[in-house]
Amino acid sequence: MTSLTIRRPDDWHLHLRDGDMLKAVLPYTSRHFARAIIMPNLVPPVVTSSDASAYRDRILAALPQDHVFEPLMTLYLTEGTSPDDVEEGARSGLIKAVKLYPAGATTNSASGVRNFDNAMPVLERMAKIGLPLCVHGEVTSPHVDIFDREAAFIEAVLDPIRRRLPELKITMEHVTTSDGIDYIKNSTANLAGTITTHHLIINRNAILAGGIRPHYYCLPVAKRESHRLALRAAATSGDTRFFLGTDSAPHVDPLKESACGCAGCFTSINTLSCLAHVFEEDDALDRLEAFVSLNGPLWYGMLPNEERITLTKKKEPVGYPDRIETQAGPVTVFDPMFRSHWDVG
Numbered sequence: 001m002t003s004l005t006i007r008r009p010d011d012w013h014l015h016l017r018d019g020d021m022l023k024a025v026l027p028y029t030s031r032h033f034a035r036a037i038i039m040p041n042l043v044p045p046v047v048t049s050s051d052a053s054a055y056r057d058r059i060l061a062a063l064p065q066d067h068v069f070e071p072l073m074t075l076y077l078t079e080g081t082s083p084d085d086v087e088e089g090a091r092s093g094l095i096k097a098v099k100l101y102p103a104g105a106t107t108n109s110a111s112g113v114r115n116f117d118n119a120m121p122v123l124e125r126m127a128k129i130g131l132p133l134c135v136h137g138e139v140t141s142p143h144v145d146i147f148d149r150e151a152a153f154i155e156a157v158l159d160p161i162r163r164r165l166p167e168l169k170i171t172m173e174h175v176t177t178s179d180g181i182d183y184i185k186n187s188t189a190n191l192a193g194t195i196t197t198h199h200l201i202i203n204r205n206a207i208l209a210g211g212i213r214p215h216y217y218c219l220p221v222a223k224r225e226s227h228r229l230a231l232r233a234a235a236t237s238g239d240t241r242f243f244l245g246t247d248s249a250p251h252v253d254p255l256k257e258s259a260c261g262c263a264g265c266f267t268s269i270n271t272l273s274c275l276a277h278v279f280e281e282d283d284a285l286d287r288l289e290a291f292v293s294l295n296g297p298l299w300y301g302m303l304p305n306e307e308r309i310t311l312t313k314k315k316e317p318v319g320y321p322d323r324i325e326t327q328a329g330p331v332t333v334f335d336p337m338f339r340s341h342w343d344v345g
């Protein structure tokens with residue numbers, strides 16, 4: 001196959017940041033994607049519907065004039081989140097999901113949830129109105145090994161929440177382990193998972209073998225090869241419960257290339273080109289559209305996009321910059337360690 005036309009994709013987990021960084025990174029998403037679930041972990045976080053409305057306005061103001069893009073806003077769940085505010089935001093159409101960060105799990109998560117009992121009134125209201133909860137599925141206990149934090153979260157947090165509130169729709173975000181994949185596959189309802197581009201491509205060796213490579217460090221951290229293979233199998237399977245959430249998370253290079261570097265891979269520039277390469281490698285190009293354009297809207301109760309995009313396989317590898325310059329500083333682009341020939345028109 002040398003050309004593939006699919007419905008315009010959506011990104012179901014994206015960090016756009018704010019200010020200069022927002023201006024610099026948004027066009028890379030909006031030129032290919034019609035919609036994206038926007039992560040609320042700004043400083044300070046997006047905690048109320050009015051915060052989300054103001055952030056949405058800033059995103060739309062930063063959009064290039066000739067791009068059509070719909071930011072799907074989320075709220076950052078805190079122990080003080082008001083169920084009424086969540087419900088009003090959802091009913092007005094502004095709020096599409098609420099994001100649960102266990103406190104301390106990742107970048108800007110200090111206001112996250114420590115005691116899950118305190119979040120139950122909001123979760124109960126969400127279950128009642130059918131608003132999905134997006135979860136960063138890692139426990140934060142220092143006693144749990146970082147490579148085991150996803151599996152521990154499923155057992156200690158996710159499964160208990162699902163037993164208490166089986167009607168709550170939960171998106172397990174950026175699944176990185178076969179434990180997560182199996183847990184989703186074995187569920188009968190109300191659970192789906194997003195998978196990032198980079199977790200389909202790298203395992204933990206990329207970060208640690210032959211030198212420490214901070215641009216491959218993200219959270220949840222990439223795991224061993226057997227887990228990557230489980231993610232690849234799920235993403236390319238066509239199973240409607242799995243879909244793309246890039247988790248593209250730009251940080252300026254000085255903050256990543258540091259003695260204590262930030263977590264996040266910046267993939268919005270080359271995500272579709274990389275994914276076409278990955279799906280072709282697994283003989284699954286015919287299922288790329290399900291992963292990037294169909295399964296996500298199905299889960300979120302939206303229609304898939306009517307517009308189409310065409311991916312074309314070129315003779316020469318497709319070029320993109322190693323890093324982009326922003327007013328906030330340089331941001332290194334995710335290097336998949338292969339050269340994709342797939343160009344997005």
Ligand code: NCD
Nearest residue numbers: 015106107218219249263264
């Ligand atoms: C994200 C960020 O930088 O905001 N980082 C990351 O490694 N994915 C936060 C997150 O989604 O965990």
Ligand code: ZN
Nearest residue numbers: 015039247249
């Ligand atoms: Zn993220």
